[in-house]
Amino acid sequence: MAKVYALLVGINEYRTAVRHGLADLRGCVADVADARAALEASAPGRVDARVLLNGEATARAVEEAIRGHLYRAEEGDTALLWFSGHGTEYAASTPQELLLEPTGRCQALVCADGPLPDKLLGALLDGAAAAGGRVVAVLDCCFSGGASREGYVPRSSRPLPHWRPTVGSRDLTGPDTAPRHLLLAASRLGQPSFERPVDDADGRTDPDGPAWSDDLPVRGVFSYSLARALRRAGPGTTARELLAEADAGVRRLVSGQQPVLFPADPGGLADQPLLSAALRGDLPREAPxxxxxxxxxxxxxxxxxxxxxxxxxxxxxxxxxxxxxxxxxxxxxxxxxxxxxxxxxxxxxxxxxxxxxxxxxxxxxxxxxxxxxxxxxxxxxxxxxxxxxxxxxxxxxxxxxxxxxxxxxxxxxxxxxxxxxxxxxxxxxxxxxxxTGLTHWHRLRDLSAGLSPLTGHVRVEVLPWEHQDGEPLRPDGNGEIVLAYEDGQEPLVAIRIRNSGPRPLWCVLVNLNDQFGAGSALFPGQFIGPGMTGYALDGAQVRMVLPASRPVRPGASVRDWLTLIVAEGELNTVPFHLTAWDPITNRWGTTANxxxxxxxxxxGAAPSPAGGRDMLPARPFAPGQWAASSVALRTVVPALPAGEDFTVRGG
Structure with missing residues (x-):
């Protein structure tokens, strides 16, 4: 029988830090009690919960509980961390931190005795997936979109001098694989998350009404909204659907808090049930x-x-x-x-x-x-x-x-x-x-906001991997950046996104190819701070490889387009994904999707209630500005002088 191994952490009392100005909270302990009740209602008799409250929730205790409790999850099980407390952020300073944090800020959970850095937490959670279980983190604290609470009562903390976190192992090398856990965060990077009185009757407390009432219970608005969504969830409800409902609930309660789902790629972790499929009756998920x-x-x-x-x-x-x-x-x-x-x-x-x-x-x-x-x-x-x-x-x-x-x-x-x-x-x-697929592809490639005040604030730069300190590559007379194979070796480049504007902007880089496919894996959507730079693939090499259907021989080529979409707030990124046209089957993608x-x-036929939502903008009462631009790339295998040949190296 599939199990849910839940680690529930709630911290109201920060006694050791109160003298430094860190306020206690009121709703965190109640948050984890609500979360436990919602989990047990969804998976009766299958929840194995460990709870850490207040002073017992030290950074070391949380780390040990992740290793000792969540690492027990095996294939078919779910390992779930639910943290409710303060979050903090501090200036990135090392080259590794600056590479991975395009806002220029690092984030951390604030445990009872100090911070637990987000990168260390991410590595711990990825480790919990080693035995095959589904790993999920629910973080109700400020700045949690970076894996790390503020407002009516803020759930955030300024970093105290003695809190400078040690650099985790993944800070040194950068992420070497895609995330193996799913994050549901109360707010985006650099943003507060709130706790406030809520009306348990309908969850529709007026966000513009009085902030406090002794007649109502205090809750973290994200924990409250997500627990309500979990209780309403039916069999097979995906994490994306749950976050969509919780997101709407948060925005009905407060303004200026944007929940985040990561990774949000369609068909991945976000489009599976929050708890394991076996726990939900092993229901098929065949609908696109x-x-x-x-x-x-x-x-x-x-x-x-x-x-x-x-x-x-x-x-x-x-x-x-x-x-x-x-x-x-x-x-x-x-x-x-x-x-x-x-x-x-x-x-x-x-x-x-x-x-x-x-x-x-x-x-x-x-x-x-x-x-x-x-x-x-x-x-x-x-x-x-x-x-x-x-x-x-x-x-x-x-x-x-x-x-x-x-x-x-x-x-x-x-x-x-x-x-x-x-x-x-x-x-x-x-x-x-x-x-219709060709139409969608062209609309992505040629996307334009017309005259926008954000135009020109952010640009995409492509540089040879071995000359990243030099000038970015420039388009030729045809408007394309041309990259050439050399001795059978594909060109390697670095792709960076530089924000020269005066404020943080959310950016997503959509890669389109000449097989009419599209996706956002290079830079799937993140805020970049003013004067800061984001890096495709977190700074790893981008290999400009010909598709398998085109042998590497003189004259062969492939074209790519990088469409950069810049906005004041997050956008739903699922429509930016399109599986390439398959000339063998005459279909987009596969029969399964x-x-x-x-x-x-x-x-046509009424759609099934499948997932598909990503993220919304921060300010729900303003449309927001956006801009788009495109860079064309052409990768070629140059012609060789007569009598010469080469052997292909690499994949």
Whole structure:
């Protein structure tokens, strides 16, 4: 029987530090009691909990409890750390810290006797995954988005002089693998998290109302909201869905606190149940990840899709959930305000949605040859050959059907993909999937905010790995940075993101390739401080390798585009992922996860309530500014003089 090994840490009393100005808290012990009750309700008889409260929760005791208790989790089990207390941050000073902390600040949990650095905590939690268990950290403290509480009563602490944390092992070398644990954090880097009185009746205490009332219990707003979401969760509810509901709950209670989910890549740790799958009945998760979720925010119902995702407003734009359609009333940078049409969602609930209509479809399609009408899509509109609509279309596909094969062509007649079979309705649907995927890829590559005050504040720099102290590489006359193989060895580069503006900005780097794939693994979304630099892959080498389908021989090449999206607050990053088109199967991705939802799919059958939410902006009452720019790269294998040859080295 699958077990949940839970380590619950709650610290109200910081007696040794009160004389230095560190305030006690009121809601942390109650937070972990609520968390334990929620866990035991979700997994009755399966929770093995260890609790550390107040003075017993020293840094050493927490570390030993992680090793001694959470490391017991085996395959199918869940190891869960829930920390409720103060967090702190301090200036990064060593080269290793500056490499890994683009805000210029390091974070730590504040235990009863001092700090536990986030990088050390991350390494400990990754170690707990060694036996195959699912490892989750819930951190309700300030600055916890970096793996580390403030406000109505702040849960943060200035670093005391004798608290300078020792450098953990991962600070010295940088992360050598992807995180093996999932983080649900109360707030982003550099941001407070709050505790305050809450109304247990409905969780809708007015964020603009009185801060304190002796008639209401005090809780950390994140712990309170997440525990409520956990109690409401059904079988198979993913961590992404839970955080989406908790996020909306936090924003209904306070402003200026943004919960964080990390890592948030679609199909990964975030899209599994918070507790182990075996604990939830080992339910299958065959549905594709939904790119967007409907939830109840401070201004009413909203979908986490906005202008920075390519969404345009106007009458007729709508999404569809299992309960029915929702019509867009206003589009902001990161999200769209919506009105449910003909149905009333349960208060506080979360629903997967897919785009079902756009006021103006962004791609035009000309049908030629034996082509019949295609199934409808919100991203496509059919135009007549030679019409003004064709001439004025920004993105145009010419579909030429002959002999049961469809060719998808550019304006100049060159093919986008190999010819597709077109013999029945299933083939027609696959063709529309191809066209909508190509549309989404182009929208990502060409994303533009128009005139934005953030334009030019952040730039992407590409440098040869061996000359990182020199000048960044410059585009050639074609607007591309050209990188060449040398003696069969692929070029190695460093990619950095430099913020020259006056304030911190959130950045994500989307890598698109000429196989029409996209992803944000290089720099998946993080704040970069003013005058600071973020590094792709945490400063590791970026190998510019030709895809396996292209042998390394003279004349071979591949193209990549780096689209940098800069915003004042976090964006949902799931729509920035697109599995490359597979010319063998004529599909996007695999049959298990054929195509991300949201802007890529027509609403057909009602979607299942799958996960898909990432993060929201910090200021819920302001749309926020954003900007986008793109850098084109071309990796080539140069031609060799006659009679010469080379042997490929490396992978």
């Amino acid at each position: 990840v939904s790119a967007h979720l409907l939830r109840e925010g401070p201004q009413g119902w909203e979908v986490d899709c906005g202008r920075a995702h390519g969404l345009s407003g106007g009458p007729g734009t709508e999404f569809t959930a299992a309960g029915g359609p929702v019509r867009v009333t206003e589009v902001w940078t990161d999200r769209a305000l919506v009105d449910p049409d003909g149905w009333i969602p349960d208060p506080g609930s979360v629903h997967a949605v897919t785009l079902s209509a756009l006021a103006l479809p962004p791609a035009a399609v000309v049908l030629a040859g034996d082509a019949a009408a295609l199934p409808p899509s919100p991203l496509l509109r059919e135009v007549a050959d030679g019409s003004p609509e064709e001439a004025g279309a920004g993105l145009l596909f010419r579909v030429d059907v002959r002999g049961g094969r469809a060719r998808v062509l550019r304006r100049d007649g060159s093919p986008y993909v190999p010819p597709l079979p077109l013999a029945g309705p299933a083939d027609a649907r696959r063709l529309v999937d191809c066209l 054929p195509l991300p939802e949201g802007l890529l799919r027509l609403a």
